[in-house]
Amino acid sequence: GGGGGSSSGGGDGAAKTEVRLGFFPNITHATALVGIKKGFFAKALGSNVTLKTASFNAGPAATEAIFSDAVDATYIGPNPAINAWSKSKGQAIKIVAGAASGGVFLVVKDGINSVEDLKGKKIATPQLGNTQDVAVRYYLQEKGLKTDTKGGGDVSIVPQDNAQTLQTFATGDIDGAWVPEPFASRLVTESKGKILLNEADLWPNKQFVITHLIVRQQFLKEHPDLVKKLIEAHVESNAYIQSDPAGAKEAINAELQDLSGKPLKQEVLDSAFKNITFTNDPIASSLVGSADHAQKIGLLDPVDLNGIYDLTILNEVLAAKGQQAVSDK
Amino acid sequence: MTAPTQELRPSRADGHEPAVRLDAVSKVYGRELLALDRVTLSVDRGEFVCLLGASGCGKSTMLNLVAGLDHATAGEIDTGAGRIAMMFQEPALFPWLTVSANIELALRVTSSAKSTTRRERRERAAELLEMVHLGGLGAKRPHELSGGMRQRVALARALAQDADVLLMDEPFGALDAMTRDLLHDELERIWRERELSVLFVTHNVREAVRLGDRVVLLSSRPGTVIEEYPITLPRPRRTDSGEVAGLASAITDRLRQEVLRHAQPAQRPGATGTGK
Amino acid sequence: MTAPTQELRPSRADGHEPAVRLDAVSKVYGRELLALDRVTLSVDRGEFVCLLGASGCGKSTMLNLVAGLDHATAGEIDTGAGRIAMMFQEPALFPWLTVSANIELALRVTSSAKSTTRRERRERAAELLEMVHLGGLGAKRPHELSGGMRQRVALARALAQDADVLLMDEPFGALDAMTRDLLHDELERIWRERELSVLFVTHNVREAVRLGDRVVLLSSRPGTVIEEYPITLPRPRRTDSGEVAGLASAITDRLRQEVLRHAQPAQRPGATGTGK
Amino acid sequence: MTADLSQHIAGLDALELSHRERRSVAARIWARTWPMFSAILLVLAIWEVVVLTGWRPEYVFPGPVTVLGELWNRLGEAEFYDAVAVTIRRAITGFAIAVLVGLVIGAAVSRVRPLRAAFGSLITGLQTMPSIAWFPLAILLFKLSESAILFVVVLGAAPSIANGLIAGVDYTPPILLRAGHILGLRRLALYRHVILPASLPSFLSGLKQGWAFAWRSLMAGELLVIIAHQTSIGEQLDNARELSDAPGLMAMMIVILVIGIVVDMCFGAADNALRRRWGLDQRVG
Amino acid sequence: MTADLSQHIAGLDALELSHRERRSVAARIWARTWPMFSAILLVLAIWEVVVLTGWRPEYVFPGPVTVLGELWNRLGEAEFYDAVAVTIRRAITGFAIAVLVGLVIGAAVSRVRPLRAAFGSLITGLQTMPSIAWFPLAILLFKLSESAILFVVVLGAAPSIANGLIAGVDYTPPILLRAGHILGLRRLALYRHVILPASLPSFLSGLKQGWAFAWRSLMAGELLVIIAHQTSIGEQLDNARELSDAPGLMAMMIVILVIGIVVDMCFGAADNALRRRWGLDQRVG
Numbered sequence A: 001g002g003g004g005g006s007s008s009g010g011g012d013g014a015a016k017t018e019v020r021l022g023f024f025p026n027i028t029h030a031t032a033l034v035g036i037k038k039g040f041f042a043k044a045l046g047s048n049v050t051l052k053t054a055s056f057n058a059g060p061a062a063t064e065a066i067f068s069d070a071v072d073a074t075y076i077g078p079n080p081a082i083n084a085w086s087k088s089k090g091q092a093i094k095i096v097a098g099a100a101s102g103g104v105f106l107v108v109k110d111g112i113n114s115v116e117d118l119k120g121k122k123i124a125t126p127q128l129g130n131t132q133d134v135a136v137r138y139y140l141q142e143k144g145l146k147t148d149t150k151g152g153g154d155v156s157i158v159p160q161d162n163a164q165t166l167q168t169f170a171t172g173d174i175d176g177a178w179v180p181e182p183f184a185s186r187l188v189t190e191s192k193g194k195i196l197l198n199e200a201d202l203w204p205n206k207q208f209v210i211t212h213l214i215v216r217q218q219f220l221k222e223h224p225d226l227v228k229k230l231i232e233a234h235v236e237s238n239a240y241i242q243s244d245p246a247g248a249k250e251a252i253n254a255e256l257q258d259l260s261g262k263p264l265k266q267e268v269l270d271s272a273f274k275n276i277t278f279t280n281d282p283i284a285s286s287l288v289g290s291a292d293h294a295q296k297i298g299l300l301d302p303v304d305l306n307g308i309y310d311l312t313i314l315n316e317v318l319a320a321k322g323q324q325a326v327s328d329k
Numbered sequence B, C: 001m002t003a004p005t006q007e008l009r010p011s012r013a014d015g016h017e018p019a020v021r022l023d024a025v026s027k028v029y030g031r032e033l034l035a036l037d038r039v040t041l042s043v044d045r046g047e048f049v050c051l052l053g054a055s056g057c058g059k060s061t062m063l064n065l066v067a068g069l070d071h072a073t074a075g076e077i078d079t080g081a082g083r084i085a086m087m088f089q090e091p092a093l094f095p096w097l098t099v100s101a102n103i104e105l106a107l108r109v110t111s112s113a114k115s116t117t118r119r120e121r122r123e124r125a126a127e128l129l130e131m132v133h134l135g136g137l138g139a140k141r142p143h144e145l146s147g148g149m150r151q152r153v154a155l156a157r158a159l160a161q162d163a164d165v166l167l168m169d170e171p172f173g174a175l176d177a178m179t180r181d182l183l184h185d186e187l188e189r190i191w192r193e194r195e196l197s198v199l200f201v202t203h204n205v206r207e208a209v210r211l212g213d214r215v216v217l218l219s220s221r222p223g224t225v226i227e228e229y230p231i232t233l234p235r236p237r238r239t240d241s242g243e244v245a246g247l248a249s250a251i252t253d254r255l256r257q258e259v260l261r262h263a264q265p266a267q268r269p270g271a272t273g274t275g276k
Numbered sequence D, E: 001m002t003a004d005l006s007q008h009i010a011g012l013d014a015l016e017l018s019h020r021e022r023r024s025v026a027a028r029i030w031a032r033t034w035p036m037f038s039a040i041l042l043v044l045a046i047w048e049v050v051v052l053t054g055w056r057p058e059y060v061f062p063g064p065v066t067v068l069g070e071l072w073n074r075l076g077e078a079e080f081y082d083a084v085a086v087t088i089r090r091a092i093t094g095f096a097i098a099v100l101v102g103l104v105i106g107a108a109v110s111r112v113r114p115l116r117a118a119f120g121s122l123i124t125g126l127q128t129m130p131s132i133a134w135f136p137l138a139i140l141l142f143k144l145s146e147s148a149i150l151f152v153v154v155l156g157a158a159p160s161i162a163n164g165l166i167a168g169v170d171y172t173p174p175i176l177l178r179a180g181h182i183l184g185l186r187r188l189a190l191y192r193h194v195i196l197p198a199s200l201p202s203f204l205s206g207l208k209q210g211w212a213f214a215w216r217s218l219m220a221g222e223l224l225v226i227i228a229h230q231t232s233i234g235e236q237l238d239n240a241r242e243l244s245d246a247p248g249l250m251a252m253m254i255v256i257l258v259i260g261i262v263v264d265m266c267f268g269a270a271d272n273a274l275r276r277r278w279g280l281d282q283r284v285g
């Protein structure tokens, strides 16, 4: 089933002249930031197709835009992708490429030196039921500490927006936070937090997905050529980031400056950039694992993620470049 | 000079339709306040009827019913097809309009004047203001006028409507005797020219005799018609003429009886005049 | 019978302070409307002064100035230390209070009555309502009353204030002759008992003669004092007595001259009565 | 005469009043509710038709059956009632504080001229400040506590209430002010006995707007702090959106609408009582 | 007489009027502004004192110098003016549409009884709906376009405007309705010539509240989608918050406050004009 909707308004159909790509003005979305700034997307799409970008400030808006046929593809985190997949019963989206991995830390204040010290403390996560929230709860459960979704238990989990986490950590209202970059680095550099745990250490190969690229299924079906061009640009962008980190950082900050008027501080950018791996591999195992954890602690109804990936185009592109294929398992 | 209702009515219902006819009209406010009790009255075309009665006897209520602003609890009211203009007991001017615009609004709505231009209306309004001795005050706002001046603007507005039936509720109450006399003359002139039917409420018995073809007396709560006086004095009449004074004092006596009858219980605490 | 101001004044200023004194008071509204022009007038303690004048000549303005509700543009006003009560030209009742509560509010504020209990106030309000022939209507709301009834409530409220100076702006304008007569008697009685100083605006010359110790005539815009008539008829007087009527007609003649003088320009379009 | 009169009225009763009376028991309720029911049915019907045309897939734009089913499910959960109870408690507390604050500020600003010149326009300025701008300050002042939420709610609603009062004061008929002045009422007494009651209609409409502000601020503020063991409507609404759960979101929207409508009916009842007392319900014809 | 009169007035002029006149040139502006200036100074002083006490670290609660410096920096950037221009354009467009919609709905609901019974309470219900609840629908209807933002703004402001009008209609003095009826004004004409002008004060205060709702909805709506590198006040505010940029956040709050105050002054001017024309500005004593 191709989404079920008619091809209204958005320009689907034979002569598609624009591709609408969404992303967040966020360092974990560096693939998009660099790709746009450096013109990789525009170049790949050619002169007949224009790129229209939309930046979202959070997952739900991106999902709504995908659902409403307002964007064709977007960079997004694992959680909204799972939600979009499960709420549409597998009809709305496909993950077509990975973008970034790692970059999530448990930052705590002075005096907390081990997991045991977390007992009775308040730990912030970005959003109830998101990857980090699930990760911290699962981790604590494994360590024998109880939590519940209402902030009770041995460790009190306080889901709140990352910006607020910075403030409440600074004022001492919370004792730690399980947050992605650049917030982890900011907690460390600005509020003298210290890293207790790198989430990567909890995963096999120290790899877990933090950002990937999803497309509307209908778009994929009708314009596989355009999707391919997007993925080509995507791969090129990731390659550039790996080959020229300095140039990439400059591009990232330039684009952030454009979008939000303020670049990241150099030290935060450096530290955050160092902690994230930009990879085309969607690290399917971590997505499935995370969903599995979420189900185990009761934050997610059982969901069948079979078919959420469509990596054939990505693998074609990788093969053409002589790189190793990635797996959807 | 006093003639009971019964004798008078037949002589009036001789053929042509009256302009206003009330047939056993009653009005109850709320649950139990009977304001009007089976009032039967008619105003012929071109007739000038004055309504007299104690304070609170139901005169304004009656006018409201005739104007269609309120529903009678029982009985029938027929105003034929004639257009009705009314001057309320309060001036009821629109505070957001200038004096002139208040009158122009009335001119604008009047069907026969639909085709008039704005300038024509403004000129007509200025004429009407001259007539009520407020020439040149068209640009003022109602709150800048004195009580009597507002009342005169309301009069001008009512006359601007060019209606067939004119209901007036104490239209000259806030005016000095002289201005009142001058406006009596104007009103009489217009009434004649336009062949208006007028139902005119007043507390000034001389005024009633000066203007009316007929003076109707209402009793106190509940209001009922207790007496009708045809006034046969030749026009033009003068308020300070002896005949008017004489007739007025006769009517006043009758009214006095009526008011006293009502005022009595008020001296004894507890016994009230309401229908409780 | 007519006596010019100059002759009268000295005989009045013989020692004791007047209750109200206006000294060359002028009032300009806006930029150019001269409503009062150097008005000099005083009301002695216990005196009953009636103010007559054409519509719009500045009577209400003068009362407002005396009451301290507005500032004079020039001149001085002295009301001594006496408390002032006022009855406005409109009833000005508080629509959110019942009739009784409107009066009780006045009783409550009156300093001498501060210590009264709520029940006492309610009883006193009921008495006052009886006095204005509205006994038993205390629980009604103002909008449920007729125009004249509202005016009487306002009278009761003004009397409830127990003031030394009473300013009344056409207090009986909306009342029938009989009710008016009854209230004249009441007012006269209270005035005597309480030794009130009263400044009383009316358009009814007989009423002025019936009640006043002195009748003051104001000219038309701008308002100035043109004549003062001391009324020496013995009390109690009757509105329909010959002496009252005679005196009234003399004053009316003078007033007529004044109003005509003012009304004239209105006949000629363009020439206006305002100070433009 | 009195006996005759009441008899006569009794006669009229038979004609008219009792008829009206009878109407008022069942038919009047019906007269007030049928338009609402038909409106609801109409909306549901249009909604269902739009869904049936297949305009958008069900997971984006679910039909009334799905949404009402979801609502029904939620109504079956104890958690839902906890959420409603928590939110309504906060709304009422916050609103009550806002009314107090708004009254005091409105009263002061409306009558003290320098205060008005100084802070009058600031009130609207504050009113336009989005709730999220207050979050950092709320947390600074109150940490992660219920008070932080209430702070945001009060800041949202109080300006509206103050503005309602100020508008009422400004439009108090001057004649009533004069009457009060003549009665010897000054300052506070004038305020209490004349200005405040005269401003009541405008104040009431300010209260209504204030409630809307309070509620919206609350919906935002409830995301600010998630306090141990307390779920809330704002949180559930946001969760539904986070999870891209369209039926859940719409179900919560219906819940919010219903609460809003119920509150409006309370205000409406107060308003009607006021208008009846003031004689403003007399309509023409 | 006329000559004499104007001469006399000229005399009075010399005494009083010209005095008043002179005051009105400089001193009156001063009289209106000094309270505001002193209020601002007072607020700044208190703020600085709190900061100096070291209550909270500077990066969480910056002092006025820092914040005003930050504001000054922003005022030096072209981007800031773009943001303000974009947001104000959206606010005005959205508000204009909301006024139209609110007028039509308010007019219909206030006069047609079944409509009122059906939808009257729904208006407040809609008013209490937080903006985020509309986002999915906005995107569904208008994709990622400016219209989606306007949709949210209109849904936020229109109920308020409609409610203001309805309150005004409800409190139109019956005597004026009667006067209009007698003049032969019916339905639309009665509405246009009597009810609407009589409702103006309440409508105006509804407009003011509507503006506040519109602005707040806009601040939220501007986060919905950032179109092709168009920056806006809402976005800058949120960015400052996202980046925990306390001075930036406060600078943007000041900008929002100033815009709110300016808008309030416009409404205030309209209000004063209205009150002067209606003679409601006559105060006692």
Ligand SMILES: Nc1ncnc2c1ncn2[C@@H]1O[C@H](COP(=O)(O)OP(=O)(O)OP(=O)(O)O)[C@@H](O)[C@H]1O
Pocket (backbone or CB within 6 Å): B029, B030, B033, B035, B053, B054, B055, B056, B057, B058, B059, B060, B061, B062, B089, B221, C143, C144, C145, C146, C147, C148, C149, C174
């Ligand atoms: N809206 C109302 N609700 C309840 N009672 C009312 C209403 N209007 C008038 N009444 C009552 O009906 C009676 C008649 O009132 P109405 O205004 O007709 O008297 P009126 O003859 O005009 O008196 P006045 O000469 O004082 O104006 C009074 O007792 C009054 O209290």
Ligand SMILES: Nc1ncnc2c1ncn2[C@@H]1O[C@H](COP(=O)(O)OP(=O)(O)OP(=O)(O)O)[C@@H](O)[C@H]1O
Pocket (backbone or CB within 6 Å): B143, B144, B145, B146, B147, B148, B149, B174, C029, C030, C033, C035, C053, C054, C055, C056, C057, C058, C059, C060, C061, C062, C089, C221
């Ligand atoms: N608030 C005001 N603004 C401007 N002009 C006013 C105001 N009040 C009164 N006037 C003008 O002042 C003059 C005197 O008005 P005032 O009300 O004192 O007259 P009055 O003697 O009481 O008349 P009436 O007998 O008609 O009540 C009038 O020309 C009126 O237009």
Ligand SMILES: [Mg+2]
Pocket (backbone or CB within 6 Å): B059, B060, B061, B089, B169, C146, C147, C148
């Ligand atoms: Mg009447």
Ligand SMILES: [Mg+2]
Pocket (backbone or CB within 6 Å): B146, B147, B148, C059, C060, C061, C089, C169
């Ligand atoms: Mg007057």
